[in-house]
Amino acid sequence: MDHTIICRCEEVTLEDINNTAEKYGCSARELKLRTRAGMGYCGGRTCRPAVDAVVQEATGEEPGNNLPLKVQPPVRPTSLATLGGQHQS
Amino acid sequence: MRDIVIIGAGPAGLSAAIACREWDLDTLVIDEFPKPGGRLVGQLHQEPDGEWWNGIKETQKLVDKAEAFNTEIKCGVSVHHIEKVDNGFAVHTNQGVIDTENLLVASGAAESPAPLPGWTLPGVMSIGAAQVMTNVHRVRVGNKGIVAGVNVLSAAIARELQLAGVELHSMALPAVNTVTKDAGNPKKVMDGLVRIAHLAPSAFLRFGSKFAKAAWIRNLAVNFYPKGGVKMWGMPIHIRKAIVSINGTTQVESVTVCKVTADGEPVAGSEETIEVDFVCIAGGLYPLAELAAVIDCPFQYVEELGGHVPVHNQQMETPVEGLYVAGNITGIESSKVAGAQGTLAGLSIAKKNEKSNAELDIKIAEAMKQVKTIRETASIQFHPGINAGRKKVEKAYQAYEQANA
Structure with a gap:
């Protein structure tokens, strides 16, 4: 039983991630979608390496050259005004 | 353009x-x-x-x-x-x-995270955050802290906190879990320590660095690591002790530390509580x-x-x-x-x-x-x-x- 929180934004525990990885034998992307780890406010900037590590452990695969989780813009928290073309002053 | x-x-x-x-x-x-x-x-x-x-x-x-x-x-x-x-x-x-x-x-x-039970409590920060608060913003991060993670970066920053007059109880390993893995393994940590040994005015670590290439010497050093830790600049560095949890209700009040075997397995019944009001997590970069x-x-x-x-x-x-x-x-x-x-x-x-x-x-x-x-x-x-x-x-x-x- 490991109730250590991995994804702070979505409050996903190490146990949640380990169990999901074990049950579904999933890819990093599937693990993210099933648990919501890395899908909170920070965009996975805190937990990305942790999620990668759990997947590596669960699948036993060495990391490949492609990033396990795709990086999507915006890579920083961004206001709708900025996305709409209005600049912050 | x-x-x-x-x-x-x-x-x-x-x-x-x-x-x-x-x-x-x-x-x-x-x-x-x-x-x-x-x-x-x-x-x-x-x-x-x-x-x-x-x-x-x-x-x-x-x-x-x-x-x-x-x-x-x-x-x-x-x-x-x-x-x-x-x-x-x-x-x-x-x-x-x-x-x-x-x-x-x-x-x-x-910085990579080193998740531990209780690491979301106020008073827990990455070692890099402690560095920025101390040396850039000139903010005292707490009265007495402990560092979870012994590596090149954390040793250098622990020294900076010391220089700024911030009290650190010690440095110890984060308890082993799926994420912390090598960072909680005394043998792996010793491999990394010998690379910063020349920064430490300690005969013990300098001894280690001389034989950095010989794995058996490092194993010996891990197996016979002093119980009180090895002091670097007067601060104990423990590689045979791990922080198993960070405790507190609304903020950090203490950490629970236990002894670990040379492979990082916790030794049952060896838990002790150390009162601190901040914890620096050092998972590497x-x-x-x-x-x-x-x-x-x-x-x-x-x-x-x-x-x-x-x-x-x-x-x-x-x-x-x-x-x-x-x-x-x-x-x-x-x-x-x-x-x-x-x-x-x-x-x-x-x-x-x-x-x-x-x-x-x-x-x-x-x-x-x-x-x-x-x-x-x-x-x-x-x-x-x-x-x-x-x-x-x-x-x-x-x-x-x-x-x-």
């Missing part, structure tokens, strides 16, 4: 900007932090020759030099997306879109390469460099036309190496407009040599396999070029 936009005003970005301005390129440096210098501003340590390395002063030197060349540096500008457009890039920031022909991503590194990823730069996984790095050649060019990288995004190394890489990247960018300039060719050759010289003489080495790691990236670049020729 700018000639060059540099993302990151750390040692790599500023050094690159100076080189670009020396060759008269229309240059803009942007950084999301309110001040230039990147993580350099937090650094303060004594070199083996006794000289002090003061990151604030080093930053000022770079900023002064950049300003002498009329370099435009904008802080508080955060990039959230980059698009490839005709003849260049559109850099999307919180201050609008900036168009540029060339782009240097010198975004540095980020990885290259912060998200901006290279959003413009589809190919990556290479290189453990020696800290993880996934954008593929690039020795001149710091990536396979994406007009995209360059420098500093910790290319692999975790010291700020001095980052600065040398920045200068080299700046010259490489200048080379694009000055195709047959003999003077520039000589400067580029010198800058490449300088990167290697600084790497070899660095007092803090983050990984012993740096050179092997660098070769892997170079090969990946060549393979990529051949495949796309």
